[in-house]
Amino acid sequence: MSKVSIIGSGVAGLSAACFSAKNGHEVTVFEKNEGIGGRARQFSENGFVFDMGPSWYWMPDVFENFFNQFGKTTADYYNLVQLNPGFRMIFGEQDFLDVPASATDQYALFESIEPGAGNALKLFLDDAEVKYKEGMLKLAYMPGQSWLEFLKPSVIRAAAGLNMFSSVSRHVRRYFNDRRLIMMMEFPVLFLGAMPSHIPALYTLMNYAALGQGTFYPIGGMFNIIDAMHQLALSLGVKFETGAPVTKIGIAGKKANAIHIGDKVLPTDAVIAAGDYHHVEQALLEAQYRNYTEGYWDKRVLAPSSLIFYVGVSKKLPNLLHHNLFFDTDFEVHSKEIYDTPKWPTAPLFYVSCPSKTDDTVAPAYHENLFILIPVAPGLNEAACDRDAYYEKVMDRMEKICRTSIREHVVYKKSYCVNDFKADYNAYKGNAYGLANTLRQTAVLKPSIRNAKVSNLLYAGQLTVPGPGVPPSLISGELAAKITHNHLKSSI
Numbered sequence: 001m002s003k004v005s006i007i008g009s010g011v012a013g014l015s016a017a018c019f020s021a022k023n024g025h026e027v028t029v030f031e032k033n034e035g036i037g038g039r040a041r042q043f044s045e046n047g048f049v050f051d052m053g054p055s056w057y058w059m060p061d062v063f064e065n066f067f068n069q070f071g072k073t074t075a076d077y078y079n080l081v082q083l084n085p086g087f088r089m090i091f092g093e094q095d096f097l098d099v100p101a102s103a104t105d106q107y108a109l110f111e112s113i114e115p116g117a118g119n120a121l122k123l124f125l126d127d128a129e130v131k132y133k134e135g136m137l138k139l140a141y142m143p144g145q146s147w148l149e150f151l152k153p154s155v156i157r158a159a160a161g162l163n164m165f166s167s168v169s170r171h172v173r174r175y176f177n178d179r180r181l182i183m184m185m186e187f188p189v190l191f192l193g194a195m196p197s198h199i200p201a202l203y204t205l206m207n208y209a210a211l212g213q214g215t216f217y218p219i220g221g222m223f224n225i226i227d228a229m230h231q232l233a234l235s236l237g238v239k240f241e242t243g244a245p246v247t248k249i250g251i252a253g254k255k256a257n258a259i260h261i262g263d264k265v266l267p268t269d270a271v272i273a274a275g276d277y278h279h280v281e282q283a284l285l286e287a288q289y290r291n292y293t294e295g296y297w298d299k300r301v302l303a304p305s306s307l308i309f310y311v312g313v314s315k316k317l318p319n320l321l322h323h324n325l326f327f328d329t330d331f332e333v334h335s336k337e338i339y340d341t342p343k344w345p346t347a348p349l350f351y352v353s354c355p356s357k358t359d360d361t362v363a364p365a366y367h368e369n370l371f372i373l374i375p376v377a378p379g380l381n382e383a384a385c386d387r388d389a390y391y392e393k394v395m396d397r398m399e400k401i402c403r404t405s406i407r408e409h410v411v412y413k414k415s416y417c418v419n420d421f422k423a424d425y426n427a428y429k430g431n432a433y434g435l436a437n438t439l440r441q442t443a444v445l446k447p448s449i450r451n452a453k454v455s456n457l458l459y460a461g462q463l464t465v466p467g468p469g470v471p472p473s474l475i476s477g478e479l480a481a482k483i484t485h486n487h488l489k490s491s492i
């Protein structure tokens with residue numbers, strides 16, 4: 001039995017732990033924080049239960065596939081419900097679109113806004129489904145080690161139809177003219193950390209996830225995913241050490257041989273580093289063992305950071321759904337402030353999740369649980385940020401659009417921003433979702449899953465393949481565990 005050490009208990013670390021244990025290894029997960037889950041942690045306060053990071057449960061088949069590989073289903077752990085409407089896009093006072101769950105209702109909605117858009121949506125989603133099946137269910141499971149992986153005839157055939165060299169924004173405009181429909185079709189790729197004009201059209205697979213498959217929610221909150229993976233890992237014999245910040249990866253003869261936690265040195269046969277990639281390389285490895293330099297990282301396009309407010313309200317808010325996107329200010333201006341000339345945004349778009357619309361367990365009776373997220377450029381100096389001023393700005397707009405008072409009913413409030421991401425997760429520039437999925441940061445062009453100089457050191461998580469988001473992080477853990485297992489088998 002070989003010892004596999006995993007750094008980080010986020011989705012990627014938990015996935016890597018489960019697969020490594022299933023492969024017969026003795027697995028320990030080291031987590032710097034007191035609680036597990038990384039960016040997908042949860043906290044409870046005053047009767048409210050807040051998911052700290054992810055709130056959109058998309059791509060249910062990826063989760064199902066994960067648990068199926070252990071003879072389980074998600075239903076063994078949590079109760080998943082589909083939201084209908086899936087989400088609300090707000091463009092102004094009494095100007096919003098609710099995206100229905102069923103295809104027929106979606107076509108009717110699009111047709112009612114732009115003649116011909118119903119049929120265009122069907123064609124768009126048929127194409128997006130092909131991309132999803134090739135991109136998410138096949139290409140995402142390739143470790144991106146060499147272009148040779150992509151030279152298989154089946155992959156070449158598939159890639160030819162994936163519009164790698166067109167952008168999401170160009171692709172969307174081939175189908176739709178209406179401003180609001182274009183925004184709706186472009187919004188899902190914002191999760192990938194760049195403007196739709198910089199994201200390959202392959203990623204309209206996200207539209208298939210958002211509309212074709214739908215938006216789901218595990219009752220009790222997104223942390224259920226973490227809890228389920230944790231339970232599975234424990235049942236497979238994985239050990240967890242929390243409050244255990246790894247300070248160094250010990251190396252001898254080009255092999256990782258120890259995990260250092262301060263003065264404690266623990267022997268290991270392999271390491272899967274599922275903490276933020278930049279931190280692992282720059283802080284835990286000596287320079288000669290790093291894949292990349294500080295200069296390399298500085299040139300990467302990072303996905304945004306976020307200013308988040310976790311808010312408890314002592315009344316029901318009738319004009320909100322579970323997922324609400326406030327696109328009531330200029331998208332172009334905000335995106336420039338994130339990507340082109342990074343600065344604290346002037347009149348940002350924001351997103352509000354209100355899980356208490358679906359789930360009685362996350363707020364006291366007749367209360368609402370709000371998660372308010374403003375995307376901001378990574379690496380901004382927080383000294384120049386007035387969190388309270390942003391809170392007032394979003395409350396002004398929410399009260400206007402919801403046509404009700406909210407502020408005076410707030411009974412709990414906590415904010416979270418760039419410096420918290422750095423302190424809690426060792427996040428490079430305080431990024432929230434890792435690296436953007438631009439063409440130059442896709443597949444082989446992403447930071448490598450393998451350390452090129454240390455044969456038994458792998459990376460997992462949102463900064464390596466296949467990319468940001470819970471489902472990709474889940475897959476990256478599986479890939480890293482598979483490569484580690486093959487390596488350990490071959491070195492016996």
Ligand SMILES: Cc1cc2nc3c(=O)[nH]c(=O)nc-3n(C[C@H](O)[C@H](O)[C@H](O)COP(=O)(O)OP(=O)(O)OC[C@H]3O[C@@H](n4cnc5c(N)ncnc54)[C@H](O)[C@@H]3O)c2cc1C
Pocket residue numbers: 007008009010011012013030031032033036037038039040052053054055056057058244245246247274275276279306308373424425426432433434460461462463467468469470471473
């Ligand atoms: C605000 C926000 C909203 C999001 N919304 C969504 C969404 O709606 N849907 C979706 O699919 N995805 C969403 N995401 C993205 C998704 O949450 C992440 O891609 C995913 O959770 C990343 O998992 P990970 O395992 O790669 O990293 P992490 O979750 O960050 O896990 C890494 C772990 O490593 C630990 N660590 C770091 N350094 C050390 C060290 N030296 N020693 C020990 N441990 C260490 C950290 O504490 C952390 O626990 C969101 C993310 C954020 C932040």
